[in-house]
Structure formats: C-alpha cells, structure tokens
Amino acid sequence: MIKLDRRLILNFDWTLFILVLIISGIGLLNIYSTGFSLTDFRQTPLYIKQLQWILIGLVGMAVAFFIDYRFLSRHAYIIYGISIVLLLVVFTAGYATRGSQRWIAINGFTFQPSELVKLTIILALAKYFDHHQIGRGYHLTELLIPFTIVIIPFLFILKQPDLGTALVILILFLAMVFFVGLDWRSLLIAGAGGLVLTPIGWYFLKDYQKERILTFFGPERDPLGSGYHIIQSMIAVGSGGVFGKGFLKGSQTQLKFLPEQQTDFVFSVFAxxxxxxxxxxxxxxxxxxxxWGLKIMNHSRDYPGALIAFGITMLIFWEVFINIGMVLGILPVVGIPLPFLSYGGSSMVVLMTAIGVLMNISVRRFILQS
Amino acid sequence: MWKIGDRLGGYEPGQFKQRFRMLFIIVSVALSLLVMRLWYLQVIKGDELRQRSENNSVRLRKIKPMRGLIMDEDRRVLVDNQPSFDIVFIPNRTKDIRKVIEKIKALYTERSLKFPALTSPSDRVKPFVPVLLERNISMEKLAVVETHALELPGVVTEVTPVRQYLNGEMTAQIIGFTGEVSREDLDRNIALHLAPGDMIGKFGIEKFLDDHLRGKNGAEQVEVNVAGKEVRSLGRIPAESGDNVVLTINSAIQEAAWTAIGNRAGAVAVLDPRSGAVLALVSSPSFDPNLFNGGISFDDWESLSNDPRHPMENRSISGQYPPGSTYKVVVAAAALEEGLITPETSFYCNGAFKMGDRTFRCWQEKGHGNVNLHRAIVESCDVYFYNLGKMLGVDRIAAYARAFGLGAPLGIDLNREKGGLIPTKQWKLSRLRQSWQMGETISIAIGQGYNLVTPIQLANVYAALANGGTLYRPRLIKQLESSDGHVVKVFQPEKQGVLPVRPENIKIINQALWGVVNEKGGTGYILKRQEQDVCGKTGTSQVIGLPQDEKARKAKRVSADFRDHALFVCFAPYGNPEIVVAVILEHAGHGGAAAAPVARKVIETYFTLKKMTPTQQQAQSAAEIRGIPKP
Known part of the structure; x- marks a missing residue:
C-alpha cells in the first residue's frame, strides 16, 4: 500500500504544492488581519489556529500523497461509509453553533464531517463510474446508485442545515455525471424534473435561507436585515479601489462591520x-x-485517476466561484468557504488532503505503466 | 454531450482532451466574470463605494467599555467609574481640526477658560474617526460648547466613563492610574487592538492587569445624512466590560499604615505570612491619581515628576535600602546552619571591633559586655555580628541571603519591582573591578555596605521565619471576576522556596525576635503589648558611612538628608503568626524609636479588626465606604 518509491520524489508536483502553499499563506495573512482589531485576548488568535490547521492539513496531504490513489479508489466505498457514519454522529452527539448542528468535538478540536463528505463522494462516484463503464451516455435509471450515494449525505447535510455544503455536493454530482456522459433524452427529463422540483424544494428551505435568496435579488430593499451582509461586503470590496487600503488598514474589516469575515466573507477583507x-x-x-488540476486529469494514466482529479478540481473551482461570486454580489449568499482562505479547520484539512490525492495522481502517471 | 468514444476498448491517457478544452473555457469564463465584477466594484464604482465606506453616509461610533472595578479584600470598592463629559470632533463636514480648535479657544478665552495644549492634533485624523479634543470638561465649559454648537460644526459632547480613585493618595502607588494610550504604545502593541483615544493602565495594578480591566471596545455604525445627522443604526457591537479585580489589600490596615507614616518619606509592607497575601503596601509621599483623570495638566505633571521626594516611586517595592540590623537574622541563621556557632556561643562586646587598622563600632558605644546569640539579637549587638561576619565570609552570607529571597525581585503583581543587591566577591570584581576587602564583610554582617533590600523583600524574609520557613510569592491579587460577578480566576498562594534553615534554628531566631520586643533591654521594647505576642527587629541603616571621629558623628545627626533610615520588621502573634509588618522611614533616625510606632499602629489595627464580630465589621464598612455585594 505504501511504497517509498524514489520516483515519488523525483516527479513530485512542485507547481501544485507551491501554489497551494502560497494561497494558504495569503489566507493566513488575511486571517491575521481579520482578527487584528477586536479579538479577545483570552483566546488563541485565529491566525495561530489557522496555522495549526494548515500544518495538520499538510500532514493529511502527505498521507494522501504516499498512499497509492488506486488503494483509495479500491476502498472508496468503505471510506465513503465511514464519512457517512461520522455525519450520523453529528446528529446524535453533534455540537451546534449559530443554530445549526455541523460539528463534532474531539479533544477540543471541532470537526465538520460534511467537509470530509465532499472528498469521499468524489472517490465513491469515481469508483462507481469506473466499474460501470458502458460506452454511451447513461440513462437516468442507470444513475440510480450514484444518485443514492449522493442523496444520503445531501439530505443529512441539508437537515443540519448547511445549504452551502449540500449545494456543493449536488454540484459535484452533476459535474461528475456530465463528465461521464448523460443520454440526451435523460438530460431533457432531468431538466424538466428540476424545474418542477424547484418550487417544492423552496418549500423545504428554512426561512433564513429563503430570506438570503430573496435579498440576493434586491439587497438594497432590506439594508438592516439580510441585505446588510451583501451591502457591507460590496462596500468593503469597492472601497479597496485599485491598490487597496493596505494590510491591516481596511476600515470595513478592522471595524468589524463585515459579518463572518474570517469564514465565508474572507475575500472581501482581502479585496x-x-x-x-x-x-x-x-x-x-x-x-x-x-x-493544473485539469491538466492532471488530462494526463492521468487510468480512468479512476482522471475522474478523481476532475472531481477534486471541480470542488475547488465551484467553491471559489460561488464564494467570490457571493462576496461580489453576483450570486446569492450561501455558506460556502473560500478554499485555503476561509478560516476553518475541516475545510482546510480536507482540501489539503484532496490536494495530496491530486499530487498522488500527478506523480503516479510517471510510475504507472498504461 | 461529449462523446464517450472508444472507452470500452480500454482507457487511453489523454482521451479527455476535448473535455479539458471545454472545461478550460468554462473555468476561464467563470473566473473572468469574477475579475470583471471586481473591476466594476473596485475601479468603476471604487470611489463611490470608498466614499460610502468612509465619509458621509456611514459613520462609526466607538462604544467605550466599562473598565473593571478594583476592590479590596473585603470587596470595598477602591476604584470605580464616573461619567465624564468629553468634547469630540468628528472630521465629517469640516476637516480642518485646527480651525475648530481655534474657535473653541476663542470661546473659552471670552470666559477666561483654558484649553489644554494638544500635542499635534492634525496627525491621524481620518474622515470617520472621532478625535478627542478635551476630556472630562467642567460644567462651565460644557455650557459654552453646547450653546455655541452651531458655530462648531462636527463638535460633539460625549459622555464617557472616567476612573474615580476613592482613596486618592492612600492607595495611589498600588492601584496606579490610567491614561490615554500613547503613540508609542499604539505602535508597540499593535496586537492589543487599541485605538487613539483609548484609555489604558499606565501605572500600578491599572497597568499590571490592564488586559483584564480594560474590556473590549464596542462600535456602532450609524448612517448619517448630508447634514451630519444620524438617520439610523446599521449595526452595533456592544462593548464588553472589563473584569473586576479583588485585591488582597485590606483598606483598614492600609489606612492605618498610611496615617501612621504621615507626611514622612518611607514605606510599609504588610504580609500574611501564611499565604504571601499583601495586606497593605504604603509608599509615602504619594500623589493623587485623580489628577490623571482628565489627562494630567502640564503643570501638575511637571511638579509631580520633578518633586525631589519622588512621589511617583513606589518605595515599598522599588525603594532599595540597606537593611541594617534587620539583616542580622540572615547572618545568624547562616552561622547556626553552618555550625559555626551554637546559641550559647558568646562574644565580648566592648563597643568596638578591631580589624587590621580599622575600628568598627557597635551602636552601643559603651559596649554590651558578654553576649550570646539571643542577647545579641535582642540588644542588636553589632560586635557579635562582626564576629559572625568574619567567620562566615561574604559569599556564604550572600548564599543565605539569596535563599531568603533577597537580591532578586520577588515577582509581586506590579511593574517596576526592584531586586535589591546582595554583594559577593565576584560581583564586586566584575562590577567595580576591585577585589573584596575583609572589612567590607564586617559591614555586610550588620546589613550595611553594599547591601540593599526593598521593604517588600524585608517583609517576605520575616514572613518566611514566621511561618516556619516557607517563602511565598507576595501576591496583591486575590481574584478576577467578570463584570456580571462570575469568578474568572482565583489566585492561590504560590510557594517559591523553603529556607535552608532547620526548624530548631528558626525557633531560636524567632525566640530572640520575641525578646527584642518583650524583654527588658530589647531594642523594640516600645512595641510590647499586653498580649506579649509581637516579635520583631529594629534596624538603623546608614545613609553614609559613620565618620570615624566623634564630632563629625554628632554633626551628621543634625542634617536631615544624612540621617539614618529607620527600619522595623515584626510579626504577630508569636505562636502562630498571621501578620508581618515591615516599616522603613527615610532619614528618621533609630528604628526602635521612629519606625516601631508605625508598625504598632498597623498591628493594633489588625487585632482590633480581628476582634470585631463580622456584623460590626460589616456595619463599619457600610458606614465608611461604599461596597458592592458578593455574587
């Protein structure tokens, strides 16, 4: 399972590694800035905690790098199963903050299994599609099992409630399905079904989630309520101008008028x-x-490798796009972290681990004979 | 949809080339969209949004936190907050702060009021950050500013809490004061999230516990219209009050010591030998910390900092004095422990001790005759200890002194504590580049020469003797409580070490200390109480060396600045000591005559308090000082 191969070192993907380090480093500076003005001196500063998470993430990355991804792929269902069990634990022993139950506390560290699920779903779907290659577009009936794989955690996470993560999982599923190919008639049916189901889905959303989506269409209508986030965020970003106000000098940030500025709105601080x-x-x-992720996908030596690389790359892409889009006021406010920049241990560790898997696929294209 | 193609025939690397291109386009378009939006917000609408963030529409109002209260052991409030009226300028419509100041000055001068000199107000003026012009103004000034509000655009009066030091000078050295954060502090402690205009602790407990006392600023973002009127609140982060501090100080004992010392220069340190809790800490002369409330005026500051009597120095922890005869217990313990003497060992004192061609005098010029250790301590015979010093040598004495906690700061909960000085041969060589003279050891043995101790160290030495040999860290802080009364932290006694002296030898010394006060001929006989429960030691420390000839010695006693410091340290009750008092009076002459009466007042106050029933105590405290209830 773990073989220390010289080629692992020789063909190490430095580009990917250094890119991630730089982005995380920027993130760390940014967290430092958010915690700069009004933090509680009795607590560990957030940037120190974030640094700890980055270090733990690097360990995760190393582990994911050295374990052959084909081993991960072989045991994808077991890994997936474990992540689902963890998700269930949240329901029984979970730790609630701000009205939603997402965290498990272990030894003072809190962990959010829903972040882990993002990665395990990719592995599970990749394994499924690898084992069921059919040479044409899939019909809806043939997608029942992958749909089940996704819908179980999706519902749990929606119930927590964590709309953002649930949305990401759904998007990952759709992306993977489009990637392996969908029969055109099935596509039409699915599209029509989606249109019908949307109003029903609306009914299941919590009030605050509806509120967020509504205010997205007219933030100025309710500047004291939920539109406040968007307005403040846009003012913060816009007031940065071309060159910015300078490190630690953002007045919107330092005066703490940006809510959730270390987590979901961290980009506005940066901007x-x-x-x-x-x-x-x-x-x-x-x-x-x-x-770079797409390139790794393109050069992968085998089918599961390509699928996993694709999934991970899409995870990063969509999170980046939705998060920044939300901060800039072109997408509704949903709780999706900005990869490597938002404060939060689970997201950081899982993404770092996912990067480890990517590097793993990247390096083994030189090792595996096709 | 993409073609699946020939995948069935086996996986071909690079078969996703088409998907790669497609994805490349999707990602490029999506991220370009973000950059375009960023361009729109930051470059096209940048100025407008910047205006919105800083200027007209949104203004930030700082909500000041309530600084924590400071209470004594019995929860009597020593420091609380009272409202103060400040004039604040908001650079909103008018940005020229100087014009506004000139205008206020002009208005003041009409009524012969004075405007305080500001250092350089135009620095650090940001469009949305209020600038404090004058703190804690009088009602008269308030009226002037309010009636001329129309002529003073951007000038607002605000009510903020200001410190009130209820005991003034009496506790000024312990509690200290607050002041506006200085530019240096702002630059140095950027992580403390302080802003110009914030008050921080500058001295004493206010400084030492500033992090706990200060609390957290809150803020409110308010939308204002073009006229500068507040329209509505956009968001509010409430201020968080600082923690309350309960000290180990007992106000009644503090007051007794403060009154007893009067206007003389000196210090009193009172400890509970069972725990190291500091019951009182007095330094005289003192200053009125309330002077600092509105930002101290230049004149007041000048006279305080240039006062030759140094009222700002906390003598009890940073005044360094030769310990004089109070040091003899350390030398006695060393000689006993080293086996150089037994309690019965006697030396003959004829009033002088010859060492080479030098003569060292006993304070009793007639001499004490034949004395053993007990009598030597009781009568404070110098010659006896000259002999011990000669036998021990300076380095052995120093080793014991250090083990008694001398020569280094004890780590009390205040800044600027000094460590005193315990000389060794090595110290003299490296510091003064001179070799040690045997004669110097002789002076050292009676606590003169290079020896320096602080009053708190002296009290701590005797506390360790009193409790049978344990050195505690002197503590001033009993506990921290949150503003709603929850206990945040309780401070426990901290053992710092054990005296290297066997219990039987400690007992011998303590018996002698009892004799000092209770036996005829004892130098502290003046302190004898009916209960016969006080043990103590007098000390007289020379400010300059005793002149050799008699005439000069007499002349010296006349001039106040060259008179000896008077010292007295004692503990009580004898069997099971509960209180240690160290008194140092500068240039006051003999310890027994000058310093012992101060200690006596403190001891008596302590035992009177103790005899009172709890209800009596409560009634007294309710009548005297405002208190807040226990949580």
Whole structure:
C-alpha cells in the first residue's frame, strides 16, 4: 500500500504544492488581519489556529500523497461509509453553533464531517463510474446508485442545515455525471424534473435561507436585515479601489462591520486591503490551480485517476466561484468557504488532503505503466 | 454531450482532451466574470463605494467599555467609574481640526477658560474617526460648547466613563492610574487592538492587569445624512466590560499604615505570612491619581515628576535600602546552619571591633559586655555580628541571603519591582573591578555596605521565619471576576522556596525576635503589648558611612538628608503568626524609636479588626465606604 518509491520524489508536483502553499499563506495573512482589531485576548488568535490547521492539513496531504490513489479508489466505498457514519454522529452527539448542528468535538478540536463528505463522494462516484463503464451516455435509471450515494449525505447535510455544503455536493454530482456522459433524452427529463422540483424544494428551505435568496435579488430593499451582509461586503470590496487600503488598514474589516469575515466573507477583507490588483492576482492563482488540476486529469494514466482529479478540481473551482461570486454580489449568499482562505479547520484539512490525492495522481502517471 | 468514444476498448491517457478544452473555457469564463465584477466594484464604482465606506453616509461610533472595578479584600470598592463629559470632533463636514480648535479657544478665552495644549492634533485624523479634543470638561465649559454648537460644526459632547480613585493618595502607588494610550504604545502593541483615544493602565495594578480591566471596545455604525445627522443604526457591537479585580489589600490596615507614616518619606509592607497575601503596601509621599483623570495638566505633571521626594516611586517595592540590623537574622541563621556557632556561643562586646587598622563600632558605644546569640539579637549587638561576619565570609552570607529571597525581585503583581543587591566577591570584581576587602564583610554582617533590600523583600524574609520557613510569592491579587460577578480566576498562594534553615534554628531566631520586643533591654521594647505576642527587629541603616571621629558623628545627626533610615520588621502573634509588618522611614533616625510606632499602629489595627464580630465589621464598612455585594 505504501511504497517509498524514489520516483515519488523525483516527479513530485512542485507547481501544485507551491501554489497551494502560497494561497494558504495569503489566507493566513488575511486571517491575521481579520482578527487584528477586536479579538479577545483570552483566546488563541485565529491566525495561530489557522496555522495549526494548515500544518495538520499538510500532514493529511502527505498521507494522501504516499498512499497509492488506486488503494483509495479500491476502498472508496468503505471510506465513503465511514464519512457517512461520522455525519450520523453529528446528529446524535453533534455540537451546534449559530443554530445549526455541523460539528463534532474531539479533544477540543471541532470537526465538520460534511467537509470530509465532499472528498469521499468524489472517490465513491469515481469508483462507481469506473466499474460501470458502458460506452454511451447513461440513462437516468442507470444513475440510480450514484444518485443514492449522493442523496444520503445531501439530505443529512441539508437537515443540519448547511445549504452551502449540500449545494456543493449536488454540484459535484452533476459535474461528475456530465463528465461521464448523460443520454440526451435523460438530460431533457432531468431538466424538466428540476424545474418542477424547484418550487417544492423552496418549500423545504428554512426561512433564513429563503430570506438570503430573496435579498440576493434586491439587497438594497432590506439594508438592516439580510441585505446588510451583501451591502457591507460590496462596500468593503469597492472601497479597496485599485491598490487597496493596505494590510491591516481596511476600515470595513478592522471595524468589524463585515459579518463572518474570517469564514465565508474572507475575500472581501482581502479585496478591501489589497484592492483590484490583489484580487486579480488571487483569482489568477486559483485559475492556475484549477488549470493544473485539469491538466492532471488530462494526463492521468487510468480512468479512476482522471475522474478523481476532475472531481477534486471541480470542488475547488465551484467553491471559489460561488464564494467570490457571493462576496461580489453576483450570486446569492450561501455558506460556502473560500478554499485555503476561509478560516476553518475541516475545510482546510480536507482540501489539503484532496490536494495530496491530486499530487498522488500527478506523480503516479510517471510510475504507472498504461 | 461529449462523446464517450472508444472507452470500452480500454482507457487511453489523454482521451479527455476535448473535455479539458471545454472545461478550460468554462473555468476561464467563470473566473473572468469574477475579475470583471471586481473591476466594476473596485475601479468603476471604487470611489463611490470608498466614499460610502468612509465619509458621509456611514459613520462609526466607538462604544467605550466599562473598565473593571478594583476592590479590596473585603470587596470595598477602591476604584470605580464616573461619567465624564468629553468634547469630540468628528472630521465629517469640516476637516480642518485646527480651525475648530481655534474657535473653541476663542470661546473659552471670552470666559477666561483654558484649553489644554494638544500635542499635534492634525496627525491621524481620518474622515470617520472621532478625535478627542478635551476630556472630562467642567460644567462651565460644557455650557459654552453646547450653546455655541452651531458655530462648531462636527463638535460633539460625549459622555464617557472616567476612573474615580476613592482613596486618592492612600492607595495611589498600588492601584496606579490610567491614561490615554500613547503613540508609542499604539505602535508597540499593535496586537492589543487599541485605538487613539483609548484609555489604558499606565501605572500600578491599572497597568499590571490592564488586559483584564480594560474590556473590549464596542462600535456602532450609524448612517448619517448630508447634514451630519444620524438617520439610523446599521449595526452595533456592544462593548464588553472589563473584569473586576479583588485585591488582597485590606483598606483598614492600609489606612492605618498610611496615617501612621504621615507626611514622612518611607514605606510599609504588610504580609500574611501564611499565604504571601499583601495586606497593605504604603509608599509615602504619594500623589493623587485623580489628577490623571482628565489627562494630567502640564503643570501638575511637571511638579509631580520633578518633586525631589519622588512621589511617583513606589518605595515599598522599588525603594532599595540597606537593611541594617534587620539583616542580622540572615547572618545568624547562616552561622547556626553552618555550625559555626551554637546559641550559647558568646562574644565580648566592648563597643568596638578591631580589624587590621580599622575600628568598627557597635551602636552601643559603651559596649554590651558578654553576649550570646539571643542577647545579641535582642540588644542588636553589632560586635557579635562582626564576629559572625568574619567567620562566615561574604559569599556564604550572600548564599543565605539569596535563599531568603533577597537580591532578586520577588515577582509581586506590579511593574517596576526592584531586586535589591546582595554583594559577593565576584560581583564586586566584575562590577567595580576591585577585589573584596575583609572589612567590607564586617559591614555586610550588620546589613550595611553594599547591601540593599526593598521593604517588600524585608517583609517576605520575616514572613518566611514566621511561618516556619516557607517563602511565598507576595501576591496583591486575590481574584478576577467578570463584570456580571462570575469568578474568572482565583489566585492561590504560590510557594517559591523553603529556607535552608532547620526548624530548631528558626525557633531560636524567632525566640530572640520575641525578646527584642518583650524583654527588658530589647531594642523594640516600645512595641510590647499586653498580649506579649509581637516579635520583631529594629534596624538603623546608614545613609553614609559613620565618620570615624566623634564630632563629625554628632554633626551628621543634625542634617536631615544624612540621617539614618529607620527600619522595623515584626510579626504577630508569636505562636502562630498571621501578620508581618515591615516599616522603613527615610532619614528618621533609630528604628526602635521612629519606625516601631508605625508598625504598632498597623498591628493594633489588625487585632482590633480581628476582634470585631463580622456584623460590626460589616456595619463599619457600610458606614465608611461604599461596597458592592458578593455574587
């Protein structure tokens, strides 16, 4: 299972590794800035905690790198099963903050299994589609099992309630299905079904979730309520101008008028302090990261490898796009973290591990004979 | 949909080339969208949004936290907060702060009021951050500013809490004061999230526990219209009050010591030998911390900092004095432990001790005759200890002194504690580049020469003797409580070490200390109480070396600045000591005559308090000082 192969080192994917380190480093500086003005001196500063998470994430990355991804793929269902069990634990022993139950506390560290599920679903779907290659577009009936794989955690997570993560899981499923190919008639039926189901789905949303989506269409209508986030976020970003206000100098940030600024709205902090120039560079870095992931997919030596690489890359892409889009006011506010920048241990560790898997696939194309 | 193609025939690397291209386009378009939106917000609408963030529409109002209260052991409030009226300028419509100040000055001068000199107000003026112009203004000034509000655009009066030090000078050295955060502090402690105008502890407990006392600023973002009027609140983060501090200080004992010392310069340190709790800490002369409330005026500051009597120095922890005869217990313990003497060992004192060609005098010029250790301590015979010093040598004495906690700061809960000085041969060589003279050891043995101790160290030495040999860290802080009364932290006694002296030898010394006060001929006989329960030691420390000839010695006693410091340390009751008192009076002459009466007042107050029933105590405290109830 673990073989220390010289080629693992020789062909190590430095580009990917360094890109992730730089982005995480930017994230760390940014967290430092968010915690700069009004933190509680009795607690460990957030940036220290974030640094700890990055280090733990690097361990996860190393582990994922050294275990052959084909081993992971072989045991994908077991790994998936474990993550679902963890998700169930949240329901029984979970730890609730701000009205939703998402966390498990172990030894003072809290962990969010729903983040882990994002990765295990990719592995499970990749294994399924690898074992069921049919040479044409899948029919809806043939997608029943992968749909089940996704719908179980989806419902649990929606119930927590964590709309953002549930949405990401759904998007991952759709992306994977499109990737392996969908029969055109099935596509039509699914599209029509989606249109019908949307109003029904609306009925199941919590009030605050409805509120967020509504205010997205007219934030100025309710500036004191839920539109406040969007307005404040846009003011923060816009006031950064071309060059930004400078590190630790963002008034919107330092005066704490951005809610959730270390987590979901972390990009507005960055954009306020570093301006258009900084924001563009950061987006360019994410772009490079995503392209690199797609390149790894393209060069993968086997089918599951390509599928996993695709899934992970899509996870990063959609999270980046939705999160920044939300901060910039072009997408509704849903709780999706910005990869490597948002404060939060589970997301960081899982993404770092996912990067480890990517590097794993990247390096083994030199090792595996096709 | 993409073609699946020939996948059935086996996986071909690179078969997803088409998907790769497709995905490349999707990702590029999506991320370009983000960059375009970023461009729109930051470049096209940047100025407008920047205005919105900083200028007209949204204004930030700082909500000041309530600083924690400071209470004594019995929860009597020593420091609380009272409202103060401040004039604040908001650089909103007018940005020229200087014009506004000139205007206020002009209005003041009409009524012969004075505007305090600001250092350089135009620095650090940000469009949305209020600038404090004058703190804690009088009602008269308030009226002037309010009636001329129309002529003073952007000037607002605000009510903020300001410290009130209820005991003024009496506890000024312990409690300290607060002040506006300085530019240096702002630059140095960027992580403390302080802003210009914030008050921080500058001295004493206010400084030492500033992190706990200060609390957290809150803020409110308010939308204002073009006229600068507040329209509505956009968001509010409430301020968090600081923690309350309960000290180990007992106000009644503190007051007794403070009154007893009067206007003389000196210090009193009172400890509970069972725990190291500091019951009182007095330093005289003192200052009025309430002077600092509105930002101290230049004149007041000048006179305080240039006062030759140094009222700002906390003598009880940073005044360093030769311990004089109070040091003899350390030398006696060393000689006993080293086996150089037994309690019966006697030396003959004829009033002088010859060492080479030098003569060292006993304070009793007639001499004490034949004395053993007990009598030597009781009568404070110098010659006896000259002999011990000669036998021990300076380095052995120093080793014991250090083990008694001397020569280094004890780590009390205040800044600026000094460590005193315990000289060794090595110290003299490296510091003064001179070799040690035997004669110096002789002076050291009676606590003169280079020896320096602080009053709190002295009290701590005797506390360790009193409790049978344990050195505790002197503590000033009993507990921290949150503003709603929950106990945040309780401070426990902290053992710092054990005296390297066997219990039987400690007992011998304590018996002698009892004799000092209770036996005829004892130098502290003045302190004898009916209960015969006080043990103590007098000390007289020379400010300059005793002149050799008699005439000069007499002349010296006349001039106040060269008179000896008077010391007295004692503990009580004898069997099971509960209180240790160390008194140092500068240039006050002999310890027994000058310092012992101060200690006596403290001891008597302590035992009177103890005799009172709890209800009596409560009644007294209710009558005297405002208190807040226990949680």
């Amino acid at each position: 306020e302090e570093w301006g258009f120039l900084g924001g563009m560079i950061l987006v360019a870095m994410f772009f490079s990261l995503i392209l």
